[in-house]
Amino acid sequence: MAKLEVLVGLYVKNDALYLEYRKAMTPILLGIGGDFGYDFVVGKVLKKETSNDINRVFTIRFPSKEAMDTFFSNEEYLEIKEKYYKPAVEHTTIIRSYEITE
Known part of the structure; x- marks a missing residue:
């Protein structure tokens, strides 16, 4: 089954x-069936x-694009993003998104 994976630079x-x-x-x-794959601190x-x-x-x-959209519009997630992400991250770059099969 294909999943959606997004490669992100911050x-x-x-x-x-x-x-x-x-x-x-x-x-x-995790609750919507998503997860992190790789994670690097870049020098x-x-x-x-x-x-x-x-x-x-x-x-x-994410299991699908719909699951990704659900995650990013989740009210609890948006509160967490406002509290922690916005003051912690200066730039977000979506490098690529693509389907993967496992």
Whole structure:
């Protein structure tokens, strides 16, 4: 069965708040059947297609596009995003999204 995976680059400016964001939002993500794949803290970016700085790269998976849309519009998630993500992350870059089969 194909899943939707998104490759994301961030510029995290507050690691402690970002960690709180991940702790708070992960149960919601898991609850809709999503998960994280890879997660990297990046020391140096050699080439990029954006003017945004990037110091964190990860993949996030969803069972479908509909599940992703449900996750990102979830009221509890939006409250967590406002409290932790917005003050912790300066830039978000969606590098790619694609279907995967496992």
